[in-house]
Amino acid sequence: MTAPTDVKRTGAPYGALATGLPSPVVPTRARRDPVLRVITESTDLALRNLLHLRRTPGVLVSCLVEPVVYALLIGYIFGNSLGGTTYRSYMFAGLIAQTVAFTTTFTTVGLSRDLDQGMVDRFRTLPISRVALLLGRTTSDLTTCVASLAVTTTCGLLMGWRIHTGPVEVAAGILLVLLFSFAMSWIGVFVALISPNSQVAGSLGVIWLFPATFISSGFVSGATLPGPLSTVAAWNPITSLANALRGLFGNPPPPGFAAQHAWPTHHPELYTVGCSVLLIAVFTSLSTWRYRTRTSR
Incomplete structure (x- = not known):
């Protein structure tokens, strides 16, 4: 009993x-709950990626130094002939957009290194979602983006850049930057998954970013670009992000800068949000498909 x-x-x-x-x-x-499961697993993997930065500090340092180098080169070497202080205030929105775009390489290199070192194969032996592994990578790399943006903003303040709007506009600008950064990181995931090794991934992760960032209105007026490049610049989401930040932060172009008249120029915030959502939807699907086919060999 x-x-x-x-x-x-x-x-x-x-x-x-x-x-x-x-x-x-x-x-x-x-x-x-499958949704809560993906969120929990993604959070754990994101924390793992952040802790792993302690072993590879050189990658993080490069993400923090590049914005300073571009700010000094473009702001002072080209800036004095394009409008001086007024131009430097104008170009910092483009520099922020470029910084967000280039942090995509951090995602590409980080994921390709995990693939080369067999970490992804180890994760596959665990009962975790495929999406969680990729989502953990993109979520953790938002931290790298925030650190790069903090360095860029500090450098801009030291060079005379100022914000002339209220806290609501500033908050909207920050959220827009983070959304675009999250979308760009999924492109980095896909580039890593289609690359045979980390060396190729590092090259592919950079080579497409230069034309994407410089064929835009990030640093010059897109209307001055020759032929079809002007149209490409007008519909480039990096252009719309830069234009949206200029409007939200109150940084008008210098006198004499030719204005474009395409639809994204007049609705930069809406166009940037639409492009970001589209990029997330497309490259999340492509990355999940490619991850499934690559790891099932």
């Missing part, structure tokens, strides 16, 4: 005590 007492004391069912078998494990709500 001691079985009921044992059941009350241990919380185990009577059958488990009688047979000596362990009681069945009841899954938590986070394991039962």
